[in-house]
Amino acid sequence: MRREPCAQAGSTELLAAPEETQFAHINQLSFRRLIETTADGVLVLDLSGVVLYANPAAEEIFGHSKDELLNIPLGRPVASGETAELTVRRPGKKPAEVEMRVVEFAWDGRPAILASLRDISARRAHEERQRQSQKLEAIGRLSAGLVHDLNNLLGVFDAGLRLLRKQIAEDPADPKVDMLIEEMLKRAKTGGALTQQLLAFSRRQPLTPTAIDLNARIDSLTNLLERTLGGGVKIERKLDAALGPVLIDANQLDVALLNLAANGRDAMGGQGVLTIETCEAPSDLEDLPNAAAGYVRVTVADSGSGMSEDVLAQAFEPFFTTKGEGDGTGLGLSQVYGFVRQSGGQVRIDSEVGTGTRVHLFLPRAPAEG
Amino acid sequence: MSEYGKLRVLIVEDELLIAMELESCLASLGQEVIGIAAESGEALELARTASPDLAMVDLHLRDGCTGPQIAADLIHRHKVLVVFSTGTPHHIPSDYAGALAAIIKPWSPEAVEHVVRFVHAYRAGDRTAMAAPLLPGISIAPSLRATLF
Numbered sequence: 001m002r003r004e005p006c007a008q009a010g011s012t013e014l015l016a017a018p019e020e021t022q023f024a025h026i027n028q029l030s031f032r033r034l035i036e037t038t039a040d041g042v043l044v045l046d047l048s049g050v051v052l053y054a055n056p057a058a059e060e061i062f063g064h065s066k067d068e069l070l071n072i073p074l075g076r077p078v079a080s081g082e083t084a085e086l087t088v089r090r091p092g093k094k095p096a097e098v099e100m101r102v103v104e105f106a107w108d109g110r111p112a113i114l115a116s117l118r119d120i121s122a123r124r125a126h127e128e129r130q131r132q133s134q135k136l137e138a139i140g141r142l143s144a145g146l147v148h149d150l151n152n153l154l155g156v157f158d159a160g161l162r163l164l165r166k167q168i169a170e171d172p173a174d175p176k177v178d179m180l181i182e183e184m185l186k187r188a189k190t191g192g193a194l195t196q197q198l199l200a201f202s203r204r205q206p207l208t209p210t211a212i213d214l215n216a217r218i219d220s221l222t223n224l225l226e227r228t229l230g231g232g233v234k235i236e237r238k239l240d241a242a243l244g245p246v247l248i249d250a251n252q253l254d255v256a257l258l259n260l261a262a263n264g265r266d267a268m269g270g271q272g273v274l275t276i277e278t279c280e281a282p283s284d285l286e287d288l289p290n291a292a293a294g295y296v297r298v299t300v301a302d303s304g305s306g307m308s309e310d311v312l313a314q315a316f317e318p319f320f321t322t323k324g325e326g327d328g329t330g331l332g333l334s335q336v337y338g339f340v341r342q343s344g345g346q347v348r349i350d351s352e353v354g355t356g357t358r359v360h361l362f363l364p365r366a367p368a369e370g
Numbered sequence: 371m372s373e374y375g376k377l378r379v380l381i382v383e384d385e386l387l388i389a390m391e392l393e394s395c396l397a398s399l400g401q402e403v404i405g406i407a408a409e410s411g412e413a414l415e416l417a418r419t420a421s422p423d424l425a426m427v428d429l430h431l432r433d434g435c436t437g438p439q440i441a442a443d444l445i446h447r448h449k450v451l452v453v454f455s456t457g458t459p460h461h462i463p464s465d466y467a468g469a470l471a472a473i474i475k476p477w478s479p480e481a482v483e484h485v486v487r488f489v490h491a492y493r494a495g496d497r498t499a500m501a502a503p504l505l506p507g508i509s510i511a512p513s514l515r516a517t518l519f
Contacts, residue, residue, distance in 0.1 A: 151457045152385070155476035159391035162479070166394060183387055231430035271435065 041117030063090025145228030211366035267304030
């Protein structure tokens with residue numbers, strides 16, 4: 001009685017698992033209901049990629065009925081045992097981000113592929129929101145400096161306009177009138193450049209690793225840092241001019257460097273030297289997933305208080321902070337770590353109490369063109 | 371503005387327009403500006419050669435956050451009175467580095483007039499005039515304030 005006739009020809013293989021005795025009391029109809037009810041999409045494909053079976057969750061994910069799916073050759077997207085992410089375009093609905101895992105098995109006596117599909121659109125959307133909030137938080141860490149910069153600029157215009165009014169009342173033809181106007185225009189331009197940079201920075205962008213010039217990126221960011229870290233922080237750049245492009249999301253790199261710079265400033269109590277250095281990374285480095293492609297190193301060093309071993313051990317943990325309540329969220333270094341690891345790179349911190357902190361980011365080189 | 375005597379004033383400020391306006395305000399109050407310095411070296415050189423009575427000192431200058439050190443040098447080595455002029459009053463050392471007061475940027479010409487009035491009262495030892503109300507953007511060094519109120 002345990003072996004009812006198969007509800008669908010070919011499902012014998014599914015039931016011939018080692019758990020047979022353990023789950024002996026579950027009948028075949030129940031197994032079928034399991035597959036039909038699970039929230040994950042289940043597809044059976046033959047080796048040429050033609051759909052042989054699709055459960056309701058798979059229909060939902062693809063936005064096509066089972067009958068339609070049965071006629072669509074999907075091809076064979078991934079090797080057995082691997083996980084792939086794909087974007088599924090669906091008629092009349094938003095595209096779905098789908099994670100697919102594949103195993104080989106036999107279906108109806110013939111070799112086939114069993115694919116499990118999971119709609120991870122919500123997770124991806126959440127990650128994007130998280131990146132956006134990390135970015136805004138990094139900008140927030142510079143807000144005191146920005147406010148000071150803008151306040152300073154307002155002071156300059158205030159003074160300039162009062163001088164201008166006085167000068168025009170005395171002698172409008174005096175060359176000083178033009179000089180005052182020119183000076184204010186110059187300042188308005190640099191002030192505008194700063195706000196443009198911030199706007200570009202805070203714009204919502206999808207994560208897209210591209211080949212970028214690390215040194216150029218650091219140069220453009222330094223302008224923002226110089227005006228926001230406060231007058232007590234001197235920024236020194238030691239950039240290797242021969243550096244090739246790296247494959248990284250430029251926006252996230254800015255956020256990471258900004259977080260490291262703000263950490264450095266805080267560790268130095270707002271007074272000291274922040275060094276940003278780039279160079280080729282040695283090719284025999286441990287724990288780098290793609291050593292063949294090669295890596296570039298960027299180091300942000302401060303002349304601050306340094307970290308104890310205890311602090312160092314927890315530095316990358318989300319919400320870990322040495323700052324007082326309300327001063328730090330503890331998400332700065334965890335953003336840096338998350339982003340660099342996700343990009344196929346590695347982060348190393350080199351620090352001792354009293355000697356300052358050096359954070360090294362190893363970023364994957366972009367493959368040579370052509 | 372003959373109600374004040376004439377002070378020789380050194381302006382230590384790296385923002386050209388702000389320095390120029392301060393100069394113009396001080397001139398219209400009958401004070402004499404003996405020079406404008408944008409960093410420590412220039413400030414101390416002018417203090418040595420032009421012997422000012424008062425220096426209006428910004429905290430953040432071309433050579434960094436050197437205002438407090440300049441103030442200390444001017445006060446102790448050159449016997450100059452100092453008033454800070456700053457947009458970041460929270461960066462003033464707690465002892466004011468020996469300065470009399472601070473004026474918060476952006477200031478108005480009226481606030482500059484109050485500061486000048488206060489410095490003259492201090493030089494004259496006129497405690498009643500020193501205790502006269504000041505505009506909100508001006509703060510007196512805590513140690514001096516304690517002797518007045």
